[in-house]
Amino acid sequence: MKRISIILCTAILFTACVSKKKYVALEQDNSELKSELTKTKVEKEELEAKFAAIEERVDDYNQKINSLTEDNNTKLVNVDGVVISENQKKALRESLKNVPPAYLATAKTLKDSMNLALQFNLKESMDTIEEDDDIAIKIEETVVMISISDKMLFNSGSYKISDKADAILQKIANVVNSEESLDIMVEGHTDNQTFKQNASIKDNWDLSVLRATSVVKKLQDKYGVAPEKLIAAGRSFYQPLVDNDTKENRATNRRTRIVILPNIDKFFALMNSNN
Structure with missing residues (x-):
């Protein structure tokens, strides 16, 4: 009997020790969970x-946008991703009145109408420039590209502009000067033939750039095109129209390309200044 009592006491003590270890472990886990919970709450x-x-x-930005109104006529509206005022929108619609309705039939948005109107006006202006073997005109959407042979503009290997170019440059200047939102880029193109170097011209890069800048300066100085509307670029012989394998083909590649393109940012700035 005494032996049985001893065994029972030993078992109870052992069980108590195990429970205490589990309790300490649980307390530690609880403490860690509380710490994580506190950290999560802070985050x-x-x-x-x-x-x-x-x-x-x-909210502050929205209030500022909403406050940009003096009356209903200056309320800002979104036209195809471009924010303009109601007055600007009316001015745009006024500019469309001279365009035949049939020409605008394919327009789905006001922006489409603007592009078509500009295209129409440019085509009308280009009618004053006659195409021949030395002048080619191409219109893609709102961009006009006029290619002029070098024999009409320059002497061979030279960047001095010939008097024969006066008529075409005057007409181009008239088009650009008639619309303040148009910019003009002049590109010089050569063939791939080398020539005798001089103090001014080392290679076809030099020749193409100097020819472009000569045309730009002529448009500015003689025909009154604003210099901020002008861009000069030299292409050397790296954008040929045809292979440089015959005398005729090389003559085709020697050209000056004048690109007339709309400056949309300037267009909206002009609309704003007219309000």
């Missing part, structure tokens, strides 16, 4: 504070 509060600040900034 959540920080995120909520940041989100509230962002919402406040968005």
Whole structure:
């Protein structure tokens, strides 16, 4: 009997020791969970504070946008991703009145109508320039490309402009000067033949650039085109129209290309200045 009592006491003590270890472990786990919970709460509060600040900034921006109105005529509207005022929108519609309605039939948006109107006006202006073997005109959407042979503009291997070019340059200047939102880029192109170098011209790069700048300066100095509307570029012989394998083909590749293109940013700035 005494032996049985001893065994029972030993078992109880052993069980108590195991339970105490488990309790300590559980207490540690509980402490870690509480710490993680506290950390999560802090992070959540920080995120909520940041989100509230962002919402406040968005509300502030929206209020500023909504306040950009003096009356109904200056209220901002979105036209195909471009924000303009009602007055600007009316001015754009006024500019469309001289365009035949049939020409605008394919337009789905106001922006489409603007592009078609500009294309129509450019085509009308180009009618004053006659095409021949030395002048080729191509119109793609709102961009006009005029290619002029070098024999009409320059002497062989030279960048001095011939008097024969006066008539065509005058007509091009008239087109550009008639619309303030148009820019003009002049590109010089050569064939691939080498020539005797001189103090001014080392290679075809030099020749193409100097020819482009000569035309640009002529348009500015003699025909009154604003210099900020002009761009000069040299292409050397790296964009040929045909292979440089015959005398005739090389003559085709020696050309000056004048690109007339709309400056949309300038167009909207002009609309704004007219309000």
